[in-house]
Amino acid sequence: MIITASLVLFYVAGAITLGGALVVVMSRNIVYAAFGLLASMVGVAGLFLIALAEFLALAQLLIYGGAVVIVILFALMLTRIEDFENLSDHPQWPIAAVVAIAVFGVIAATIIGTAAPESERVSLSFTALGSSLFTEWAIAFEVASLILLVALIGAVVMVRTSRGRD
Amino acid sequence: MLELAHFQVISAALFAIGIYGVLARRSAVLVLMSIELMLNAVNINLIGFAAYGDFTEGQRALGQVLIIFIITIAAAELALAIAIILRLYRNRSSVNVDDMNLLKW
Numbered sequence: 001m002i003i004t005a006s007l008v009l010f011y012v013a014g015a016i017t018l019g020g021a022l023v024v025v026m027s028r029n030i031v032y033a034a035f036g037l038l039a040s041m042v043g044v045a046g047l048f049l050i051a052l053a054e055f056l057a058l059a060q061l062l063i064y065g066g067a068v069v070i071v072i073l074f075a076l077m078l079t080r081i082e083d084f085e086n087l088s089d090h091p092q093w094p095i096a097a098v099v100a101i102a103v104f105g106v107i108a109a110t111i112i113g114t115a116a117p118e119s120e121r122v123s124l125s126f127t128a129l130g131s132s133l134f135t136e137w138a139i140a141f142e143v144a145s146l147i148l149l150v151a152l153i154g155a156v157v158m159v160r161t162s163r164g165r166d
Numbered sequence: 167m168l169e170l171a172h173f174q175v176i177s178a179a180l181f182a183i184g185i186y187g188v189l190a191r192r193s194a195v196l197v198l199m200s201i202e203l204m205l206n207a208v209n210i211n212l213i214g215f216a217a218y219g220d221f222t223e224g225q226r227a228l229g230q231v232l233i234i235f236i237i238t239i240a241a242a243e244l245a246l247a248i249a250i251i252l253r254l255y256r257n258r259s260s261v262n263v264d265d266m267n268l269l270k271w
Contacts, residue, residue, distance in 0.1 A: 002167050004167060004168065006168045007167065007168045007172075010168055010172055014172075014176045017176065017180060017210075018176070018179055018180065018183065021180055021183040021184070021203050022183060024183075024187060024196070024199050024200065024203060025183055025184075025186050025187035025190065025191065025196075025200060030193060030195065030196065033196055033199060034199070037199050037202065037203070040180075040203065040206070041206065044206045044209065044210060047173070047176065047210055047213070048209075048213055050168070051173065051213045051214060051216070051217040052217055053213055053216070053217070053230055053233075055230070056209075056213065056230055056233055056234070059234070059237060060209075060237070063237055063241060064202075064206075064237075067241070068202065068240075068241070068244055071244060071245070071248060072195060072198070072199060072244075072248070074248075075195055075248045075251060075252065076195060078252055078255075079195070079251065079252065079255045079261050087191070087192070087193060087196070088192060089190050089191060089192065090189070090190050090191065090192050090263075090264070092189065092190070093189075093190035095189070096185070096186050096188075096189030096190035097186055097190070099185060099186075099189060100182040100183065100185045100186035100189075101182065103178075103181065103182045103185055104178050104179055104181075104182035107174075107178035107181070107182075108175055108178050108179075111171055111174045111175060111178065112171070116169055116170045116171050116218075119170075119218055119219075119220060120218075121168070121217045121218060122217060122218075122226065123217075124216070124223065124226050124227060124230060128223055128226075128227050129227050129230050129231070131227075132224060132227030132228065132231055133227070133231050133234065136224070136227075136228075137228075137231050140231075140235065144235055144238045144239070145238075147238070147239065147242055148238055148241065148242050150242075151242035151243070151245050151246050152242070152245055154246060154249070155245040155246050155248070155249035156249075158246075158249040158250065158252075158253055159249045159252045159253060
């Protein structure tokens with residue numbers, strides 16, 4: 001097994017990703033869990049960079065590292081959970097652990113048992129990504145923007161406090 | 167030597183951690199965060215195949231376009247889910263998923 005720089009960077013990014021994810025599911029303090037999610041998302045952006053997808057790494061940092069974590073922190077502040085420093089897990093957590101380990105075992109065994117294609121990483125230029133997105137998948141792009149608009153309007157309508165009639 | 171299998175194993179591990187979080191945590195916000203982890207696991211898998219697969223340039227671009235769409239849908243889902251959680255908190259003064267049993271017979 002040859003140790004290359006990309007392999008070392010991959011293990012660093014993977015450790016950040018999985019460590020942050022473990023903080024999300026293990027932490028007793030919900031604010032620490034939110035910051036664990038931030039670390040995990042930054043790790044995923046690093047994995048995107050290692051897979052030579054610079055645009056996606058940037059989008060991941062902006063959307064997940066910025067917007068999503070901030071929105072979740074706002075939700076935590078607005079809901080004022082009284083026991084946010086001492087969360088308890090559901091009593092079914094041993095079953096959940098068994099299910100998670102079983103899923104990981106089945107997928108990992110399948111991956112290791114399958115012959116991987118012997119190929120090198122290939123990068124994709126910004127131009128190719130942009131022209132594919134805005135010509136071949138232009139209709140899907142417009143539908144996605146419509147879905148985002150409808151979801152945001154729906155969210156505003158749902159949380160609005162209607163005085164007088166409620 | 168970095169291979170496709172590395173990306174796939176990381177993706178599977180992140181997905182399994184997300185499943186554990188969805189099943190074991192009681193706060194609705196934490197369940198939502200675990201769902202985000204699972205969506206990101208799918209993204210890692212897609213980017214691995216887009217970088218390593220034996221594909222044409224158009225097919226590689228489709229892999230990255232799919233990730234862009236998944237990120238978009240995840241953002242829309244997050245906004246709606248946070249709205250639902252805030253509404254439930256106003257009605258029931260709790261975001262504990264065990265307390266939300268109105269539809270349970």
